[in-house]
Amino acid sequence: xxxxxxxxxxxxxxxxxxxxxxxxxxxxxxxxxxxxxxxxxxxxxxxxxxxxxxxxxxxxxxxxxxxxxxxxxxxxxxxxxxxxxxxxxxxxxxxxxxxxxxxxxxxxxxxxxxxxxxxxxxxxxxxxxxxxxxxxxxxxxxxxxxxxxxxxxxxxxxxxxxxxxxxxxxxxxxxxxxxxxxxxxxxxxxxxxxxxxxxxxxxxxxxxxxxxxxxxxxxxxxxxxxxxxxxxxxxxxxxxxxxxxxxxxxxxxxxxxx
Amino acid sequence: xxxxxxxxxxxxxxxxxxxxxxxxxxxxxxxxxxxxxxxxxxxxxxxxxxxxxxxxxxxxxxxxxxxxxxxxxxxxxxxxxxxxxxxxxxxxxxxxxxxxxxxxxxxxxxxxxxxxxxxxxxxxxxxxxxxxxxxxxxxxxxxxxxxxxxxxxxxxxxxxxxxxxxxxxxxxxxxxxxxxxxxxxxxxxxxxxxxxxxxxxxxxxxxxxxxxxxxxxxxxxxxxxxxxxxxxxxxxxxxxxxxxxxxxxxxxxxxxxxxxxxxxxxxxxxxxxxxxxxxxxxxxxxxxxxxxxxxxxxxxxxxxxxxxxxxxxxxxxxxxxxxxxxxxxxxxxxxxxxxxxxxxxxxxxxxxxxxxxxxxxxxxxxxxxxxxxxxxxxxxxxxxxxxxxxxxxxxxxxxxxxxxxxxxxxxxxxxxxxxxxxxxxxxxxxxxxxxxxxxxxxxxxxxxxxxxxxxxxxxxxxxxxxxxxxxxxxxxxxxxxxxxxxxxxxxxxxxxxxxxxxxxxxxxxxxxxxxxxxxxxxxxxxxxxxxxxxxxxxxxxxxxxxxxxxxxxxxxxxxxxxxxxxxx
Numbered sequence: 001x002x003x004x005x006x007x008x009x010x011x012x013x014x015x016x017x018x019x020x021x022x023x024x025x026x027x028x029x030x031x032x033x034x035x036x037x038x039x040x041x042x043x044x045x046x047x048x049x050x051x052x053x054x055x056x057x058x059x060x061x062x063x064x065x066x067x068x069x070x071x072x073x074x075x076x077x078x079x080x081x082x083x084x085x086x087x088x089x090x091x092x093x094x095x096x097x098x099x100x101x102x103x104x105x106x107x108x109x110x111x112x113x114x115x116x117x118x119x120x121x122x123x124x125x126x127x128x129x130x131x132x133x134x135x136x137x138x139x140x141x142x143x144x145x146x147x148x149x150x151x152x153x154x155x156x157x158x159x160x161x162x163x164x165x166x167x168x169x170x171x172x173x174x175x176x177x178x179x180x181x182x183x184x185x186x187x188x189x190x191x192x193x194x195x196x197x198x199x200x201x202x203x204x205x206x207x208x209x210x211x212x213x214x215x216x217x218x219x220x221x222x223x224x225x226x227x228x229x230x231x232x233x234x235x236x237x238x239x240x241x242x243x244x245x246x247x248x249x250x251x252x253x254x255x256x257x258x
Numbered sequence: 259x260x261x262x263x264x265x266x267x268x269x270x271x272x273x274x275x276x277x278x279x280x281x282x283x284x285x286x287x288x289x290x291x292x293x294x295x296x297x298x299x300x301x302x303x304x305x306x307x308x309x310x311x312x313x314x315x316x317x318x319x320x321x322x323x324x325x326x327x328x329x330x331x332x333x334x335x336x337x338x339x340x341x342x343x344x345x346x347x348x349x350x351x352x353x354x355x356x357x358x359x360x361x362x363x364x365x366x367x368x369x370x371x372x373x374x375x376x377x378x379x380x381x382x383x384x385x386x387x388x389x390x391x392x393x394x395x396x397x398x399x400x401x402x403x404x405x406x407x408x409x410x411x412x413x414x415x416x417x418x419x420x421x422x423x424x425x426x427x428x429x430x431x432x433x434x435x436x437x438x439x440x441x442x443x444x445x446x447x448x449x450x451x452x453x454x455x456x457x458x459x460x461x462x463x464x465x466x467x468x469x470x471x472x473x474x475x476x477x478x479x480x481x482x483x484x485x486x487x488x489x490x491x492x493x494x495x496x497x498x499x500x501x502x503x504x505x506x507x508x509x510x511x512x513x514x515x516x517x518x519x520x521x522x523x524x525x526x527x528x529x530x531x532x533x534x535x536x537x538x539x540x541x542x543x544x545x546x547x548x549x550x551x552x553x554x555x556x557x558x559x560x561x562x563x564x565x566x567x568x569x570x571x572x573x574x575x576x577x578x579x580x581x582x583x584x585x586x587x588x589x590x591x592x593x594x595x596x597x598x599x600x601x602x603x604x605x606x607x608x609x610x611x612x613x614x615x616x617x618x619x620x621x622x623x624x625x626x627x628x629x630x631x632x633x634x635x636x637x638x639x640x641x642x643x644x645x646x647x648x649x650x651x652x653x654x655x656x657x658x659x660x661x662x663x664x665x666x667x668x669x670x671x672x673x674x675x676x677x678x679x680x681x682x683x684x685x686x687x688x689x690x691x692x693x694x695x696x697x698x699x700x701x702x703x704x705x706x707x708x709x710x711x712x713x714x715x716x717x718x719x720x721x722x723x724x725x726x727x728x729x730x731x732x733x734x735x736x737x738x739x740x741x742x743x744x745x746x747x748x749x750x751x752x753x754x755x756x757x758x759x760x761x762x763x764x765x766x767x768x769x770x771x772x773x774x775x776x777x778x779x780x781x782x783x784x785x786x787x788x789x790x791x792x793x794x795x796x797x798x799x800x801x802x803x804x805x806x807x808x809x810x811x812x813x814x815x816x817x818x819x820x821x822x823x824x825x826x
Contacts, residue, residue, distance in 0.1 A: 022781075023364075023371035024448075033373040033447040040439050040473055047477035051485065051511050055496055058507065141501035142493020150502075186502040193495040193503070197485060 019229045031231055038235040042242050045205075049246060052198050056253060059194060063187050069180075070191035071257035072173055073138045073165055075129055079255040082125050083247065089118030090244040093237045100220075100230035108220050108233070115240070116213045119206055126203055133192075137163045140196055141189025148189030150182040195254055202250060205243045212236050263762035263806065265775035266678045274780045285375035288778065290382050291361030292676060295669070298357055299747070301348040301389060306743070308341035310736065313700075315717065317733040318726040323718030334717040335402035340395075342405030343423060347430050348389055350657055351519065353665040354526030355472070356385070356437050359465050362672055363441060365771040366459050368450040368788040370781045373443040377436050384433035391426030395419045404715065406512060409497040409505045413489040421490060424483050431480040434522075438472030441465055450770075452790035459769040459793045460536075460549050464529025467553035471518045471525075471560060479515030482508060506571050513564035521560040523657055525553055527620070527664025528595055534617035534667055535599045537767045539606025542794040545598040552591035559588050566635055570644050578637055585635030592628050596621065611765065612686040616667030619694045620660050627655030630705065645715070648708025651701045659697055666690075666746060673750065674760030678777040681753035685745055692742030699735025703728040761807030769793045772808070785817045 017027060024030040060067045096111035133139060137147040137159040147166045149155050160166055160178070168176030177185060216236055219225065225233055271288045281289055315321055315334050364372055372378050395401050399419030403412040407427075412420050445466050449458070486508065488494045495501035497508045536543040543549065565573060565581030599621065608614070630652040634640045643649060673681045704712075707728035712719060719725045763772035771778075773788050789810075791798055799808040 021375075023369060023373075023375065029447060033443050036446055037374060037377075037439060037443045040442055044435055044439070044473050044477040047474060048481050051478055051481040054511075055485075055507065058504075140492070141495035141503075142489075142498065183502075190495050190502045193501075197488065197494060197496070201481075201484075 017228065019224075027228060034231045034235055038238050042238060045239075045242055049198075049201065052194065052201065053249075056194050056198065059187075059190055063190075066184060066187040067191055068257050069174065069184075070188045070195075071255065073133075073136070074195070074255045075132070076255050078125055078129050079251050082122050083251050085118050085122050085125070086244045086247050089115045089122070090241050092118070093240045097230065097234050097237045100225045100233040101227060103226045105220065105223070105225075108225065109217065112213055112217050112220065116210060116217070119210045119213065122206055123203065123210075126199065136165045138165050138192060139189075140193035141186060142193075146189060146192075147177050148185050148192065150186040152178060152182075198250055198254070202243070202246055205246070209236075209240050209243050212239065263775050263809075264678050264759045265777060265779065266759060268775075269779065270678070270775070270777045271780045272677070272777050283379070285371070285379050286780065287360050287364050287371050287375065287378060288676075288782075290378055291357055291359075293382060294352060294357035294360060294385070295676075297385065297389065298349055298353050301344055304393075305341050305344035305349055306740065308337045308344070310740065311337040312341060313733050313736045316719075316729050318721075318730050321718055323720050326717065331717040332400050332402060335404075335715075336400045338715060339401050339404050340392075343401075343427070344392060345657075346405055346519075346523075347427050348385075348392060350523045350661050350665075351430075351434060352385060352437075353523075353662070354530065354668060355441070355465060355468055355522070356381070356433075358530070358665070358668045358672060359441060359468075359526065360437070361676060362771055363444065363462065363465060364448075365675075365774060365778060365782050366462055366769050367444065367448055367453070368770045368783065368790065369444070369448045370783075372440045373448060374440050378440055381433045381436040381440070384429050384436070388426045388428075388430035388433060391422045391429065395422045395426065398422055406516070407483070407486060408512075409486065409489060409508050410499060413486060413493075413498055421487060424487050424490070428480055428483045428487070431476045431483070434472050435476045435480075438469035438476070441469040442473065445469075450787045450790050456547060456550070457790065457793060458550075460532035460543060460546065460553075461526075461529040461769075463550040463553045464525045464532070467557040468522050468525045468529075470554075470557045471522050474561070475515040475518040475522075478511060479519075482511035482515070485511075506568070506573070509568055509571055510564070513567045514561075517564040517567060518557075518560040520653070520656065521556055523661040524624075524664075525556060527661040527668075528553070530664045530668040530671065531599060531617050531620055532595075533767065533769065534613050534671060535602045535606075536794045536796075537671075537765050538609045538611060538614040538617070539602050540609070540766065540796050541602055541606040542792075542796065543598070544601035544604075545594070546794065548594050549598050552594045555591040556588060559584070559591070563588060563635075566640065569637060569640050582635055582637040582640070586632070588635075589628065589632060596625065596628070609765075610687075611670075612682055612690055613667045613671035613765075615687060615690040615694075616663050616670065619690065620663050620667070623655055623659030623663060623694075623697065626702075627652060627659055630655065643708060645713055646708035647704040647712045647714055650714050651704035651708060654701045654704075659701070663693070663697075666693075666743075669750065670746075671765065672771070673753070674764050675771055675776050675778065677754055677757075678760050678775075679753045679757030680760050680764060681750050681757055683749065685752070686749035689742050689745030689749055692745060693739055694742070696735050696737070696739030696742050700732045700739055701735070703731040703735075761805070763799060763808040766796065766799055766801065766808040768795055768798050772799075773810070785814060789814060 020027055020030055024033070092111045092114040096108050096115065099108035099111055134145070137145050137155070139146040139148070141148055145156050145159055147155050147159050147163055155166070164170055165173065166177045177188070180188070213236070216233060219232065271286060281293065284290060312334070315337070321330060360372070360378065364370065399417035401419040401423050403416055403420055407420065407424055445458070445462060485494070485496055489497050493501060496503045497505050499505055532543055532549055563581060563585045565577055566585045569578050630648070633643060634649065634652065670681060670686060673679070707725050710724070712723070712725045712728070760776045762775050764776075765772070768791070770788050770790070774783050798811060800811050801807075802809045
């Protein structure tokens, strides 16, 4: 019976571009689909972060003075440097998209590499910030070595000894944590809960972005991208811009409360 | 002789490649749809087992409420939690969109696959991981939080099994998001020439509305569950009152997803029904545009009514009043659909096939399920009925009576397309009838039981409370329902070997999936692209006898099957 059952539209057209998937009619359709797909995905990402932004808004509007107080334990200088680093990385990634469109392979490699280095730098600075907080005990309320316990007796002795936040050793802070009202001190712990969740989730997204960039670098080296095929670079850049954008919101919301 | 539009003896998507890998690592939407289908059925049996365990515990005379042990009560808590979580996350949410939707959607659009086939495969693999985590939960501990995982209990006293369960639900969320994303892009970008938005089959409208909810609501529950995990493992403090957090905040986040999620469950069922009623009434669907728009309206309204789950949570009264009023509005698009279906039946030439019997059952079941929903949007009544069996009966009428029956109806409707065999017969019809009777016997008595104060999630009741007769009826009904469902499943499995070979279009549907052979070839169509016409103009096809089923009145000369028939 029929021999045409199973062989249509599949590998018989010599003019069909190699990177056009079997189920699309044209490169245009493939690109448009990918573009819509990545935008919808970014929408889900925004919503994924939304609950934490709502948590932030709710606790901040309920306890504005807590947030104002707690914010001074964050290192504004580090945060600012990280903002610049991420903005730079977004710029180089956007440039990389242009490189891909023009088929400039070596520039594409270079720009992706700079983006990757910036991302690594961001995580490095984040690591320094985090370890400082673990050292100081400026952690969320349920952590064993946090100094934000309602009852001072629950705060570990070693923290009481060396934490400059607890004692306000350098006089850097408006009030020493040990002198706070117990309920107030507990709410500072909630601030740090929100802080670690927001920046932690953002950090995970940066790391996923780094994996993505490495993958794009390998594909670039293989010569995958060119004027008719730059979808992956374009969509990766969109993801990276969103990760950058989220940080643009996080930095003032967390670090710059006055 | 087999009908020539049946391709069981030729190369089709089922036999094109063989072996475990060819299925497990496939990117073919049809194979993925089938794997979803059987996985969902497997989970349904698991969830059904726990349902029977609940029913057995509550049967009068089986356990004595006053003297039962803590272990027995814990086991009961575990049973209703696992039943709820498995049925919701693993069965109803993926049932129609992921199983039937995956199979049918690209064929209805006349394309070879969804927009992102590899993402589609990833969805299924994520679903499997989620399912395995749930199964692991059964062995790790005694999950007893209820499917809602409310803190502070879930993040405090209960054991670690909540971690695997929540992680499972989190992973399943991503599976659901990716499916929704895939469908949205496919519908937007891959509709064939001539298929404008208002020439799309209504099933696609329903799936589209569902996908909107999936992508907008599921990320929110994703992050909520992630925060719950962090809370449980690291005591982060956002939800735990002992650390200054707010447990009601979790309820808001949870219901912001979980209320829309009930429309993820029901909307696709409504889509199936629109197809069934048009095809089996041999009439164009009544009020096409209003049904399509009602789907979208339900999707939008679903996001602004979640507060009706929290009338007794201590949220502000103003908020409760607003949520109550908004909740009523959902009744409007729902009723529009029902009236349109009834108008479609009116003066139709109704064929009482198995899928249609499920469809007709749903009018009754959804009628009751929907109208009792109004009791819960009415603020004062809702407070009275809160956490009683009235609620349980209401949502079972919607989730099981409407969504699940829609799923089963859809399976019988598209079964010939999936396997090239008919599962039609006395057995399948009796299965539907018994399910319908059994379902009503189980859940109708629970309305009066609930309104007379029988609380849900209690491991029993005393004889003096007067709930014995309701529960006896429910238990008997549950057995009848189980028998009916088993008959349906058996008739499906039996047909795989013994069913009559199905022609391309056994029912006379006009949507595109009836143009390709049964089962379809690997890339769905022999002709490229298929002819797009009004999806509900029943005059486009004509009955050509048992053998050939329905065929297009104006067949295309380039269709190899049609050409064959004409030669003969």
